[in-house]
Amino acid sequence: MACAQEDRLMTAAIDFGTTYSGYCFSFRHDFENDPLKVSANTWTAGTAGLVSLKTPTTVLLDSNQELVAFGYEAEDRYAELAEDEEHAEYYYFRRFKMTLFQSSSVSFV
Template sequence: MASSRIPVIAAAVKERLQVAAIDFGTTYSGYALSFRSDFLDDPLKIMTNQWKTGAGRPASLKTSSCILFRPDQSFDSFGFEAEDKYAELAMDENHFDWYYFKRFKMLLYENMDLNRGTMLKDDKRKEMPAMTVFTEGIRYLKCQLIQLCEERSLGF
């Protein structure tokens, strides 16, 4: 029975018009996408985002793997935007109730018993569920990818 599904799946993959990937890295994160027609002409033709950086840094193909949550644990910002906002909050000493995670992927290596209830500690040792931190990071990158497609009128 499983072998009869393989041709159907292979045919569906051949019909894909676009492929997208998210690179959720330890230090930097980003995404890329490619269209089948572009791939057939030039496999190296890939679209990525040009991240706007603060503090006089040049544009980058990836953004920092940092995430900032408000005191009520709702998502605020990701990447260079999170770094800049947190720095502003800290300069005014208004950062104490906020949650700031930098290189949070590495925090998982400290815990040998990972489960859905795993907690991560931010830069001030305040805890939030790892599931929330990673979910919001991936959601942000996905939304940015969709926005790139909309801005470039790609019709997807």
């Protein structure tokens, strides 16, 4: 059963990009007061101190293929693991969006 528009509490948008990704959202009560009021997450790059509305489309998985980190956090964590030569058991993917689109051999568990 579809939700009536007046029952929706919020609207969200995800920008899953090839290089960078981000998201934003708006609550219904905020939209009713100011349709231009949109909230967005800010991401911080630890090593560079950069604050941005987008984060790299980068994923770090552990040996069980469980999510360890995403975005700047994934980049920083993998760099630390590689520096300590502890990265061999991890899966690190960056800029992978178009590979998902083009590959018929990718499966989702």
